[in-house]
Amino acid sequence: MPSLIDIRRRIRSVKNTQQITKAMKMVSAAKLRKAQDRIIEARPYAGMLTQVLANIAAASAGNDQLLELPLLATREEKRIQLILVTADRGLAGAFNTNLNKAAQSFLQDHPSQQVEIEAVGRKGREYFTRRHVPLSGDWTGLSNKPTYADAAKIAQKVIDRYTKAEIDSVYLIYNEFRSIVSQRITVKKVLPVPLPQDAEQMDYLFEEPPLQLLGSLLPKYVESMVYTAVLESTTSEHAARMTAMDAASSNAADVIEKLTLYMNRVRQASITKEIIEVVSGAAALE
Numbered sequence: 001m002p003s004l005i006d007i008r009r010r011i012r013s014v015k016n017t018q019q020i021t022k023a024m025k026m027v028s029a030a031k032l033r034k035a036q037d038r039i040i041e042a043r044p045y046a047g048m049l050t051q052v053l054a055n056i057a058a059a060s061a062g063n064d065q066l067l068e069l070p071l072l073a074t075r076e077e078k079r080i081q082l083i084l085v086t087a088d089r090g091l092a093g094a095f096n097t098n099l100n101k102a103a104q105s106f107l108q109d110h111p112s113q114q115v116e117i118e119a120v121g122r123k124g125r126e127y128f129t130r131r132h133v134p135l136s137g138d139w140t141g142l143s144n145k146p147t148y149a150d151a152a153k154i155a156q157k158v159i160d161r162y163t164k165a166e167i168d169s170v171y172l173i174y175n176e177f178r179s180i181v182s183q184r185i186t187v188k189k190v191l192p193v194p195l196p197q198d199a200e201q202m203d204y205l206f207e208e209p210p211l212q213l214l215g216s217l218l219p220k221y222v223e224s225m226v227y228t229a230v231l232e233s234t235t236s237e238h239a240a241r242m243t244a245m246d247a248a249s250s251n252a253a254d255v256i257e258k259l260t261l262y263m264n265r266v267r268q269a270s271i272t273k274e275i276i277e278v279v280s281g282a283a284a285l286e
Helices: 004-059 064-068 095-109 122-130 148-163 210-285
Strands: 079-085 114-120 135-139 169-179 182-191
Touching (some): 079 095, 079 210, 095 114, 135 148, 148 182, 182 210
């Protein structure tokens, strides 16, 4: 049976851990609020850009030069670029584990293709480095304060590789933020740019040819998709960490309650034993 000192030491240790988890929950809650504002502002831009691309593509329908645009060129998928967006830190429940498992499933679903991973986030890089999976590059520090410039660098890298035919397609894997308690693993094809085929053709007056306009907007679309994925993942990370730290704080409270009850029982048993020894000693002297 552990001594009272050992139990008190364990209770103190759990209380210290609880203070840390509560502080991390508050920090994540503050960061989540800011991240939510950023993703709410970014979503309309991405949606409108997609709609504009669809409208211009519809206006250019039937033009044979449309398929000559580099980012619309369709090739057999022999070499695939996978952009995996994870977090730089842990303590976020199953956030990083689910993303890494989704990427691992993607590799298993494409056994005959050469898949290279562009790891955005330290957790994804460490996971696949340990498993000797080839990485085309890695990016860290984006989840702390994601910027459009950083996302544009990632997008430009895959655009250059796709334009040079070093890769045949590009996919994104990230966590889409839906609510504080719900994040959805999303796999999205970015290149070649998927243009809607059933878009309603609208009557536009173009200051420049539609194909030229489309060619300048396609890279912006890829940059927007990468930036939105990073923002979605960052928001989901803060939500997952806040939920995990809240659960950890509740579990710590339960452990403290059980240890306190156990400590009281041990102390009561010790006192009872001492009383019995005193009474037995007094009886022996009579």
